[in-house]
Amino acid sequence: MSDHEHAAGGAHVMPVKVLLGVWAALIVLTVVTVWSAQYDLGRIDLVVAMGIATVKATLVALYFMHLRYDKGFHTVVILGALLFVALFVSMSLLDRAAYQPEIDARTVDLKAR
Amino acid sequence: MSTTQTSVAVGAEVEPDYLACSKGWKSWLFTLDHKRIGVMYLIAISASFFLGGLFALGIRLELFHPGEDFVDADGYNQLFTLHGAVMVFLFIIPGIPAALGNFVLPLMLGAKDVAFPRMNLASFWLWMFGAVFFVAVLASGGLDTGWTFYTPYSVEAQTAVIAAATGAFILGFSSIFTGINFIVTIHKMRPVGMTWFRMPLFLWGMYATAIIQVLATPVLGITLLLLVFERLTGAGIFDPNNGGDPILYQHFFWFYSHPAVYIMILPAMAIVSELVSVFSRKPIFGYKMIAYSSVAIALLGFLVWGHHMFTSGESKVAAAIFSALTFSVSIPSAIKVFNWLATMYKGSISLATPMLYALAFIFLFLIGGLTGLFLGTLSTDVHLHDTYFVVAHFHYVMVGGTLFAFLGGLHYWWPKMFGRMYSEKGAAISCLVAFAGFNIAFFPMFPLGAKGMPRRYWYYLEQDFISYHQLATVGTVLLGFGLLGIVIVLLRSLKSGEKAPANPWGGATMEWDAASPPIHHNFHHTPPVHDPYRFDDLRRDPATGNYSRTDAAEPVSSH
Amino acid sequence: MTIAEPSTPVQHEAEHGDHPPFIAHHFEDANHQFESGKLGMWIFLVTEILFFSGMFCAYAVYRSMHPEIFSYAAQFLDSKLGGINTVVLICSSLTAAWSVRCAQLGQRKGLILTLALTIIGAFGFLGIKYVEYSHKFHDGLLPGKYYQVQSESVADVGLAPSVTGAEGDAATTEADSGAAGAHAAVEDEHAGSHAPAEGPEPDNVKIFFGIYFAMTGVHGLHVIIGIGVYIWLLFRAIRGDFRPDYYGPVDFTALYWHLVDLIWIFLFPLLYLIH
């Protein structure tokens, strides 16, 4: 992709070819997600769905949002945010999983009342 | 506040300062000038502090005697809830960044304004809008959930929980706007020559604070939104009566509210770093360590929220992880204290009022920080959690730390903000009274808590605890007198204080290159960048009390 | 020099003759202003991500601890409409990205067209969302205390398989040709041994709808805000405000719009495509 145009400030201009290509890829991946959801893949169900979603998200971020051609710092900012999200979700989940039996036991007892 | 033009302003033209350049309430309420926004914030948060202080006084007067004196149990529950909510959301969180930070940050960068002046004004208006909700809470049945809004109590409480949560939600956005503004300003508005490691430490502190505001505050927003949703529909996310999980609520809440503690204390540490250096006339010791430790505290501060939940039913694994990480935050904090101490070594220490506050901060923050060790230690926390020990600990950090540093910063920048010097003697006496009152009020709470007095109790076992409570009440009144003294001294200076020179303390950061008070655009020409902690080229003129640079002073770069 | 109302750009133009009107007085040049705005926007996106993270966290906790609620309740969502909405949002994301290109190159007509298309896409998304929501309201598939399923009404509308085990016959499902995606998934479940529709309703299905409405509702609110901003941009584009050296607002709004798209890209499989 050497024929990139540049705007007045030196900013990167996304070629139409790339825009349409990314769009087509996103549509195809959406169809793939819906199609794959018809099959019960068991435990990897979620992994497949999230994998496809992540690929789509990455495409949007890199091309529609210009991250690939943008300042590296912006990528750092977003990845940093995702790191904190991961931290938040994983610690809450880890804790909940550990005390789930105590909730289950109480639920059973309340039902028996 | 008449037009003040000191003899030291660089430009020859006579240009009115930012206070006098335009008149009328509209020129204030719709101003885009960071200095005016800072001053409006200062007035607004001071009013909130006064309100929160009245609630505190109510709590302490009720507890002077064990039985019912002038409020009943419900009234008492409202008092401590509103005291906490007003102090946290309306005063401490915006306190240093939005009031002092707004005023000082662009000046320290030699900039004309923050990066997004409109957003800055929007932040102030959001604050006002959020405050309106709190007023509505007061007018419509109050709030009795504790400032933490723990579920399921907050789901079934009969008080104005939704209004309060909405208010806090809006205040959160006010805080986010300030944070975004400061990050971009520090990234993009630094003058040529001011590299990251030539920034004043106050800016490092503000930067670290802004990171927390941006990363943590949105989680508070969604937590409160889901809480309101839970109350309205019984969605079953946080309320166990509908299949929800109250411990999950606590994870959500503390993911914001623990880092929020660092929103409170990091700016305080940043102010103290400035004060200790300027009033010792010594370059700050271990500049890089202090800068790094600010960012380290900000990031590590996100990993420790679970230490509020050691006895909540949190799992053992989580408790162990959070306890270990909690201790890791203590190290950068300790490093800062040692660095301040080393800065004073062989210095030329002036005990002007701002420095008194800095020393008081070190004293009080040390107690606050060290008592944190008892609470980070798992087995002792099981005993101390939710007792007065915790109450004393966080008041030593938030009041002893943040409030005293805020007051130190206020006294330090007051001449810059309003162009007037206050009475040194009156200010110093008020400081000492407040310091003594604070210690008398809160130190007794440590043994009181360890003996087993739970917090948020309206009633207590008379024979055991009465003397501690009475001491605390006496201290609170004394603290109140100290604070009143501060207000009188500062307000009097506006009327009858001497005109302040541009640089009354001998500071080397760029805000002292501006006039006192600064002109609307801060500087006529962007001043050259100097080492922010080099004092040997500053000389005091005994006639004016102003410090100015000698010819030997070579800027790091000119612009 | 007296400054009456110092913050108006005109005043600064007088002071700094080299400043075009679209550059605020405290920035050095157009690039400085653009770069500052862009960083500000990225940091704002960080706050958005963290804002949504709370709901993703709640989702993760309840889905991993109570998968039965999710697999039972997700069959009531119409994955065909959800899929169409995904495509609609991707298309409007494309036009948003294209609008940035047009603005950068100074193509005013193209800019107006792409902005208008983006707005149309956004309205299309909301319209489909409205259809989905009204079905949910009609069927009582609502959060918390409003969750009140009447099996007949569900069967009548035919957008979801029947609720109770007694009525969970495949005929109802197959008769409804309107929701192929969801039903294909459900039929596949029927082939397996643990078809959720045939089992008894698990406890607390309302939690799913609480999370569903919270997530899609907050997301929908972001779409509405986006529409407002895009209408404002369209107005400014028609007025001719944007030029190759001043297109920041178009670029920043597009970033926001892509994030709204990104979040939907995750919401769609998480909410609609569950076994």
Add this chain to the structure above:
Amino acid sequence: MMLTLAQAGEGTFWFPAQAAEDAAKVDDLFYFVLYVSVFFFLLIMTILSIFVIRYRRRDDSAPQKSPSHNTVLEIVWSVIPTALVVYMFYAGFTEYLSKRQPPAETYEIGVTAQKWSWNFTYPNGHVTDVLHVPVDENVSVLMTSEDVIHSFFVPAFREKMDVVPGRYTKAWFKPTMVGEFDLFCAEYCGTSHSEMITKVVVHPQDGPDSFEEWLREDSDFLSKLSPVDAGKKVYQMRGCAQCHSTDGTSGNGPTFKGVWGTERRMADGSAVTFDENYVRESILQPKAKVLVGYEPVMPTFQGRIKDDEITALIAFLKSLQ
């Protein structure tokens, strides 16, 4: 400033009596952290004072030069505190693990917290409002709440655990001292949070006051006492007394004095006679009919109370004319 030499049975400057096996270990760690803290506090304050006096400003000349950083010093003052806090973490963590992991053999008592009283259920099904435990035996408590979060806090045992609705939490302790100790609710739970206080009675191993004797005597009250007296005991032990007075004063709930057989107005406008059916329904489904002027805060006793107890309670209420 610290009186660390604890006499058994007495409190110190910092702590109440050590009445459980764990207490001494918790206190020892507390004192270790305390000594470290006091040492560093005094050290820093002393140095600070010396600097302030020695280097006070005399004139406006610049101070003498001194280093702006010193790697050795900085490493020392980072490493020493790190080592100390690592030890604190380790000691606190191991003690916490033993606090949270009950031994294999324990005497298990069920704890139900509700606004604003405690119910303790013993293995034989007997329920009390004061916690009775045997001395020198491992006792575990399996706790849950009927309404909001409460917290089980016995300062003399150095034990605290939140009591959470919708799930169980556990705690255990081994009392080492015979006597009565305070038991507080430590998590804010509404109006009468500060009155949600009861006692732990630690019984001796043998003799007429032993735990075994007490339990046998106390469990028998329905057959031993007259219905009215038995009802009065139910009234006290089930925590009714926390909200419903028998002297005519109004608490969080209506008084029981002189209401039997009267017509009562409900929040929804209807009128209900205060009779056996109403009392039974209010115990099992308290939110079904709420008296006007009161909030629906009473927890349900469905599945938690024996029918005989309700009968006795009704006899007692009838007697309050």
